[in-house]
Amino acid sequence: MAWVQVECDREIHLNGSQGDLLLRDARGDFSRWAGQAACVYLDPPFMTGDAFYMQMRVGENGWMTGKNTLTLPAYQDRFSGKAEFLGLLRQALENAKMLLNDTGSLFLHLDSRMAAHARLLCDEIFGESNFVNEIIWAYQSGGRTMKRFSRKHDVILFYRKSRSQYFNIRAVPISRGENRQNHMRRSIDEQGRPYRSIKSGGKVYIYYDDDPVYPGDVWTDVSHLQQKDPQRTGYDTQKPLALLKRIILSTTQKGDLVADLFGGSGTTAVAASEEGRRFLSSDKGPLSIAVSRKRLLNTAMTVEAPTGSPGAFLQAEFEPGIAFYDARLLDYRTPEGSPVTGLDAVDQWSVGFYRNKTFHVQASAARTKHTPALQTMLQMPQLQGVASVMISDVLGNRSVWVQEDQL
Numbered sequence: 001m002a003w004v005q006v007e008c009d010r011e012i013h014l015n016g017s018q019g020d021l022l023l024r025d026a027r028g029d030f031s032r033w034a035g036q037a038a039c040v041y042l043d044p045p046f047m048t049g050d051a052f053y054m055q056m057r058v059g060e061n062g063w064m065t066g067k068n069t070l071t072l073p074a075y076q077d078r079f080s081g082k083a084e085f086l087g088l089l090r091q092a093l094e095n096a097k098m099l100l101n102d103t104g105s106l107f108l109h110l111d112s113r114m115a116a117h118a119r120l121l122c123d124e125i126f127g128e129s130n131f132v133n134e135i136i137w138a139y140q141s142g143g144r145t146m147k148r149f150s151r152k153h154d155v156i157l158f159y160r161k162s163r164s165q166y167f168n169i170r171a172v173p174i175s176r177g178e179n180r181q182n183h184m185r186r187s188i189d190e191q192g193r194p195y196r197s198i199k200s201g202g203k204v205y206i207y208y209d210d211d212p213v214y215p216g217d218v219w220t221d222v223s224h225l226q227q228k229d230p231q232r233t234g235y236d237t238q239k240p241l242a243l244l245k246r247i248i249l250s251t252t253q254k255g256d257l258v259a260d261l262f263g264g265s266g267t268t269a270v271a272a273s274e275e276g277r278r279f280l281s282s283d284k285g286p287l288s289i290a291v292s293r294k295r296l297l298n299t300a301m302t303v304e305a306p307t308g309s310p311g312a313f314l315q316a317e318f319e320p321g322i323a324f325y326d327a328r329l330l331d332y333r334t335p336e337g338s339p340v341t342g343l344d345a346v347d348q349w350s351v352g353f354y355r356n357k358t359f360h361v362q363a364s365a366a367r368t369k370h371t372p373a374l375q376t377m378l379q380m381p382q383l384q385g386v387a388s389v390m391i392s393d394v395l396g397n398r399s400v401w402v403q404e405d406q407l
């Protein structure tokens with residue numbers, strides 16, 4: 001029996017309660033979530049003038065060795081000028097403000113190129129009195145120059161929606177850096193607790209080694225993702241989970257909604273979901289959806305992004321057992337002329353039910369470093385609905401398929 005592609009603009013994983021992943025421009029309509037977000041993090045293009053890519057590993061060999069990869073265009077950070085860039089930023093910030101509840105916080109991540117312009121824009125939209133911090137995220141990675149001091153920091157502007165903002169620094173303790181206390185005297189108290197002390201202005205200040213310390217507005221303890229970091233998805237400009245977790249943990253509580261309108265590889269959504277928060281992650285690039293979907297494959301979420309890969313071909317088999325189907329992926333071909341085809345071209349696949357242009361995911365498998373060989377058999381319960389297959393391929397195309405006689 002032939003498999004044919006069907007129109008699908010939504011997929012629901014489990015009950016979809018933990019978050020939403022959307023293919024949408026940051027200037028689009030997000031009014032469905034108005035006033036619901038406790039935190040909005042925006043990591044837009046920085047106006048670098050560059051193009052950014054995704055290194056997609058291909059097949060079992062690609063996942064085992066890291067050598068067989070495709071370079072796919074992810075997004076263009078190119079604007080006709082400052083006016084166009086600031087126009088995008090203004091609309092994204094207005095959407096962010098609309099999304100935030102009264103206790104909510106905004107984080108806008110940029111670098112030295114546009115941070116000053118953005119600060120004025122945020123003052124205008126959020127109000128100068130709602131400025132909280134200019135966070136400097138300093139790192140060592142990347143090249144160095146002899147022509148000036150090397151630029152080794154990003155700027156994260158932190159604003160609150162109102163005076164009733166929620167902020168809990170106790171949720172983000174950091175380790176006490178050794179060199180911060182080198183100039184202090186080391187001692188041990190009567191209970192055996194080590195501490196350091198310093199005399200200043202006639203007063204003695206005591207700092208116990210096991211007392212928590214909290215970050216200031218210069219963050220030097222979060223490193224950029226190294227080349228071999230297991231978090232790395234291959235999506236350029238991916239941020240570390242530790243950065244997002246500090247932002248999320250200090251400004252939200254469990255069950256709160258965290259939004260990101262420039263979601264990229266889905267870091268904010270992953271951080272939110274790992275910390276028991278809900279997420280809204282949106283991006284205008286289809287590749288971003290494919291990468292984020294994979295990072296969140298077993299999360300209860302809804303994905304709103306149209307599917308379709310014209311010219312592709314699928315062969316699969318559903319064998320009914322007792323209350324379950326055994327689904328087998330037999331073959332997949334990308335459209336003619338694609339650089340990869342066959343099962344090597346499958347990065348992720350899911351089985352589920354198709355109803356009203358919605359794919360209800362029941363089971364999924366994906367290639368990862370731990371599972372480079374694709375699991376080609378999945379089991380799913382025989383519920384009501386049309387048994388169907390979703391493929392997300394190495395070109396970033398997602399497609400939903402049903403057997404022709406089920407249409």
Ligand SMILES: C[S@@+](CC[C@H](N)C(=O)[O-])C[C@H]1O[C@@H](n2cnc3c(N)ncnc32)[C@H](O)[C@@H]1O
Binds near residue numbers: 045284
């Ligand atoms: C710096 S990256 C975000 C990286 C992300 N924080 C991560 O950790 O992976 C910027 C993202 O903005 C997206 N983007 C660019 N212009 C956009 C727009 N107008 N609306 C929505 N997304 C946009 C790009 O596709 C890209 O994924």
